[in-house]
Amino acid sequence: MDTAQPIDVHQHLVPPALEDALRRRGQPPLLDGDTLHRDGCAPAAFGPGHFDVEARVAQLEEDGCAKALISLSSPLGLEYLPPEEAWPLLDHHDKPLLIHPGPVSLPAGQLPAWWTAVVPFVAQQHAAWHAWHAWQVAGPQAHPDLRACFVALAGLAPLHGDRVRARGGSGFALTGNVYYETPSYRERTVALLQDNVAAGAIVYGSDRPYAQPSLTGLPASTSDAIRVANPGRLLTGPSRKPTHQEAWCQTRSG
Known part of the structure; x- marks a missing residue:
């Protein structure tokens, strides 16, 4: 794969066979006309952006990727793969692991529409990152070459190092094999996280069609880092150390 070009590392698409299956279901996840119903999530409009490949390609070009x-x-609840099946595939194909929120169960109609994306999804990412740190970083590395990408900036978990140390933890080691994807977060939040993770660890993702691109005012050098150089290392491995231009904390303006 040619990785020297802008890459969006986080999008979703519903293939025709899955769309047909969702329309035949009688309980969530299901499609009812133009509405997608998922457990724990507000009903969402379902249109060409969810399934039309040509429309998505055009949108990708418009986004500059x-x-x-x-x-x-993942919140559809269809993607769980047992670890004993996942590890051999990751090792054989030398592919990164995308860590994404899964399905949730919440009372219907009692919470605002944004609740699931902001509270349980973020909490899942926060917990997943701390589990990763405890298992893969702080302890014996069972898979030292595995590249992992946490969507939603890992629920901002790396910002809690002070609290971990205050409660008896050992703090967080920085590793070049862990990446953080950006959807819905703006420049100030991304910059704050970058100060607490390894250089070159931020990668661009939009979460289309469920969200819109949020990083629109980046300097050219910073945009190149998170859209081109950093995703390239995520996909192919760290063949070299990130340059100063590829490290957000060394290129962001101000």
Whole structure:
């Protein structure tokens, strides 16, 4: 894969066979006309942006990206793969692991529409990152070469190092194999996280069609780092150390 071009590392698309299956279901996840119903989530409009490949390619070009990494939507509850099956695949293909929120169960109609994306999804990422740190970073590294990407900036978990140390933890080691994807967060928040993670660890993702791109005012050098250089290392491995221009904390303005 040519990774020297802008990449969106986080998009979702529903293939035709899955759309048909969702329309036949009688309980969530299901499609009812133009509405997608998922457990724990507010009903969402379902249109061409969810399934039309040509429309998505046009949108990708409009966003200024040449490639996108596509997956099903984990909150549908369809993607669980047992670790004993996942590890051999990751090792064999030398691919990164995308760590994404999964399905949730909440009372219907009692919470605002934004609740699931802001509270349980963020909490899942926060917990996943701390589990990763305790298992893969602080302890014996069972998979030292595995590259992992936490969507939603890992629920901002790396910002809690002070609290971990105050409660008896050992703090967080910085590693070049862990990446943080950006959807819905703006420049100030991303810059704050970058000060607490390894250089070159921020990668661009939009979470289309469920969200819109949020990083629109980046300096050219910073945009190149998080859209091109950093995603390239995520996909192919750290063949070299990030340059100063590829490290957000060394290139952001101000």
